[in-house]
Amino acid sequence: MYRWFSMLGAWFIARLGRLGKTGVFFAHSLLCSVTPPIKFERVVRQIWFVGWKSMLVICLTAVFTGMVLALQGYPTLRRVGSEAFLGPLVALSLIRELGPVLSALMVTGRAGSSIAAEIGVMRTNEQIDALELMGLNPLRYLVAPNLIACLVALPVLASVFNVIAIFGGYLVGVRLLGMHASTYFGEMSNYVEMSDIVGGIYKSMSFGVLIAWVCCYKGYYCRFGAQGVSAATTQAVVNTSALILVWDYFITSLVF
Amino acid sequence: MISVEDLWKSFGRQEVLRGISLAVEPGEFMALVGMSGCGKSVLLKHLVGLIEPDRGRVVMAQKEISSLSRRELDELRSRIGFVFQGGALFDSLTVFENTAFPLREKTRLREPAIRSKVMSVLEQVGLKNTENKYPAQLSGGMVKRVALARTLVRAPEIVLFDEPTTGLDPIVSNAMLRLFDEVHRRLKLTGILVSHEIPEIFSIVQKVAMLHEGKIVAVETPERIQNSRNPIIAQFLSGSPEGPIEYR
Ligand SMILES: Nc1ncnc2c1ncn2[C@@H]1O[C@H](COP(=O)(O)OP(=O)(O)O)[C@@H](O)[C@H]1O
Numbered sequence: 416m417y418r419w420f421s422m423l424g425a426w427f428i429a430r431l432g433r434l435g436k437t438g439v440f441f442a443h444s445l446l447c448s449v450t451p452p453i454k455f456e457r458v459v460r461q462i463w464f465v466g467w468k469s470m471l472v473i474c475l476t477a478v479f480t481g482m483v484l485a486l487q488g489y490p491t492l493r494r495v496g497s498e499a500f501l502g503p504l505v506a507l508s509l510i511r512e513l514g515p516v517l518s519a520l521m522v523t524g525r526a527g528s529s530i531a532a533e534i535g536v537m538r539t540n541e542q543i544d545a546l547e548l549m550g551l552n553p554l555r556y557l558v559a560p561n562l563i564a565c566l567v568a569l570p571v572l573a574s575v576f577n578v579i580a581i582f583g584g585y586l587v588g589v590r591l592l593g594m595h596a597s598t599y600f601g602e603m604s605n606y607v608e609m610s611d612i613v614g615g616i617y618k619s620m621s622f623g624v625l626i627a628w629v630c631c632y633k634g635y636y637c638r639f640g641a642q643g644v645s646a647a648t649t650q651a652v653v654n655t656s657a658l659i660l661v662w663d664y665f666i667t668s669l670v671f
Numbered sequence: 672m673i674s675v676e677d678l679w680k681s682f683g684r685q686e687v688l689r690g691i692s693l694a695v696e697p698g699e700f701m702a703l704v705g706m707s708g709c710g711k712s713v714l715l716k717h718l719v720g721l722i723e724p725d726r727g728r729v730v731m732a733q734k735e736i737s738s739l740s741r742r743e744l745d746e747l748r749s750r751i752g753f754v755f756q757g758g759a760l761f762d763s764l765t766v767f768e769n770t771a772f773p774l775r776e777k778t779r780l781r782e783p784a785i786r787s788k789v790m791s792v793l794e795q796v797g798l799k800n801t802e803n804k805y806p807a808q809l810s811g812g813m814v815k816r817v818a819l820a821r822t823l824v825r826a827p828e829i830v831l832f833d834e835p836t837t838g839l840d841p842i843v844s845n846a847m848l849r850l851f852d853e854v855h856r857r858l859k860l861t862g863i864l865v866s867h868e869i870p871e872i873f874s875i876v877q878k879v880a881m882l883h884e885g886k887i888v889a890v891e892t893p894e895r896i897q898n899s900r901n902p903i904i905a906q907f908l909s910g911s912p913e914g915p916i917e918y919r
Pocket residue numbers: 682687705706707708709710711712713714
């Protein structure tokens with residue numbers, strides 16, 4: 416009995432310690448992102464990598480998300496006799512929820528995994544130690560640029576996602592199912608408010624920070640060897656994706 | 672210049688260093704030899720504060736490593752050149768950029784000055800026409816030479832080389848040893864060289880230390896170590912599989 420208790424206690428303390436470590440890591444990285452010198456070259460490179468290179472996959476997922484929303488939403492709305500509200504349904508669910516969440520999940524899979532792998536390889540090859548021996552702070556070189564890049568890129572990607580998905584909804588709702596384009600877009604502009612858009616942007620900014628934080632952390636404290644890197648990459652993607660969905664609930668209750 | 676007192680370090684249940692004491696005088700080059708996996712790299716990393724000991728002290732240039740603030744440690748590290756066993760080159764940068772990196776980041780030198788410095792160091796290590804290649808395109812020996820160039824370009828006072836010649840062909844390896852000797856004499860460096868080049872290494876160092884099972888077996892001049900009657904040293908130098916050293 417006592418042994419179980421002490422094992423549970425040890426497990427709990429280890430967990431708590433790790434939580435503290437991630438917190439300290441985050442605080443340091445944040446500090447490096449807002450104090451000079453900021454490595455602008457690396458920031459731009461990461462924005463290009465996280466943002467621009469995710470564009471294709473974001474557009475592809477967005478158009479189909481919008482199409483399926485309209486395909487499912489239209490008959491459902493018709494049952495209650497309010498198919499005119501397809502536009503607001505599609506737009507609001509995208510802007511408030513699906514745009515930020517789905518784009519964040521896609522970026523996690525595409526960019527988050529390679530951020531974790533890249534930093535993990537730098538850890539195993541002792542490149543991070545080499546930086547430190549040159550008197551340079553690895554967090555400033557490796558983590559801060561990713562943090563800034565994700566913070567900037569995610570809202571942009573989510574906005575692109577929304578626009579394309581609304582267009583996908585138009586394709587199905589108007590072109591396929593025969594709604595009037597003026598109803599689709601007109602009702603949309605009646606019901607979508609600025610606060611929805613701003614809230615969605617805050618959301619995706621917080622997802623950006625979350626992606627950079629978890630993926631960089633996993634790479635930074637990666638175990639040695641190829642196995643360590645592959646484990647770090649997998650954990651980065653799984654943990655980030657799960658955290659995005661959990662955090663999404665809390666931030667929704669906070670900002671909306 | 673370099674002094675280690677009673678250093679202990681374990682990783683989990685594995686005791687790697689078990690009471691190491693060692694001193695390197697200013698201007699001295701010391702060879703550190705021992706079986707693979709006996710903790711040579713771990714010992715070197717203690718000297719620059721990359722690994723913290725469980726017990727014991729490390730004093731570099733009259734400063735105790737564990738007592739230094741972040742800034743003092745950075746200042747001390749800027750006087751130490753460390754060549755990692757695997758090179759630790761930045762793979763997103765070319766040979767030139769790798770070598771120029773510490774100058775660009777840590778000095779106010781202008782680009783032309785950096786360029787001439789880097790090119791002269793690259794020439795010294797025999798890598799004149801590879802400056803635009805990436806680390807992934809280099810052979811093992813070239814990686815080690817770039818790592819050496821990146822260290823030398825900062826003009827360190829103390830150098831710690833972790834197997835800088837392992838895996839190189841004999842000609843390049845001897846050329847590297849000659850280069851160390853020349854640099855050592857010219858810049859009056861103090862340093863530790865981890866190496867398996869026996870007996871070539873003996874002609875360029877003043878002391879040889881042998882690490883075995885977490886302890887320093889002997890610190891002697893090269894002549895005395897070559898004539899040592901200690902069976903561990905004798906077996907190691909002869910490279911014979913029979914003797915007191917157990918290997919798996
Ligand atoms: N960071 C680490 N974590 C756990 N074990 C380590 C670590 N670094 C080295 N070791 C272990 O310490 C021992 C000595 O390693 P090392 O110093 O690299 O040997 P070598 O003398 O060949 O350079 C090895 O058994 C290695 O597995």
